[in-house]
Amino acid sequence: MTGAVAGKYHRRSIRLAGYDYSWAGAYFVTICAHDRICQFGDIMNGEMRLNDAGRIVERCWREIPAHFPHVELDEFVIMPNHIHGILVITNTLGTNDNIVGATHASPLQQTNRPCGPKSRSIAAIVGSFKSAVTKRINEMRGAPGEAVWQRNYYEHIIRDDESLNRIREYIMTNTIRWEEDEENPNGKRQKEK
Secondary structure, X not given: OOEEEOOEEEOOOOOOOOOOOOOOEEEEEEXXXXXXXXXXXXXXXXXXXXXXXXXXXXXXXXXXXXXXXXXXXXXXXXXXXXXXXXXXXXXXXXXXXXXXXXXXXXXXXXXXXXOOOOOOOHHHHHHHHHHHHHHHHHHHHOOOOOOOEOOOOEEEEEOOHHHHHHHHHHHHOOHHHHHXXXXXXXXXXXXXX
16 A cells, blocks of 8 residues: 655555565566566567667676575576566575675665665565666666666565476466567557457
């Protein structure tokens, strides 16, 4: 629920209440382009053809483990206006959440007050990825400050192998279902509206 309390705006969180998104496990993540504009390439004959912006998205996604060594990549697909991927956070026991390292976009400064997402969490990983992609695409386009991504992202905690395999299949076959995808602005679902 969105509302104003004492002049402050509050948004309802789409995250699972009480769940720590830095815990080890597999997470299915979807990140949509700003206004769902198709800016990462196009799909021809069921195959994604990345443009320069799409190749930046792919490079930054593949670089995630270099910036977050506790993360492994599983299946992912870049679509014309979004990305689906599985991020696996490995065992983080013995880590110190007060240690902040460099991210995709820039080095961070440590402060004594909490701000931003918890380090090593899905929110920190996705935020760093989105920032790096935005910076690189805007540099390429000569358009500083332009939005590339929607404000938020979607995630699903993968709880078992059956779910993991179903999500992998969904990701691997996503391009062949593009005509039916509700994210496709020129797809069958949009034309039926």
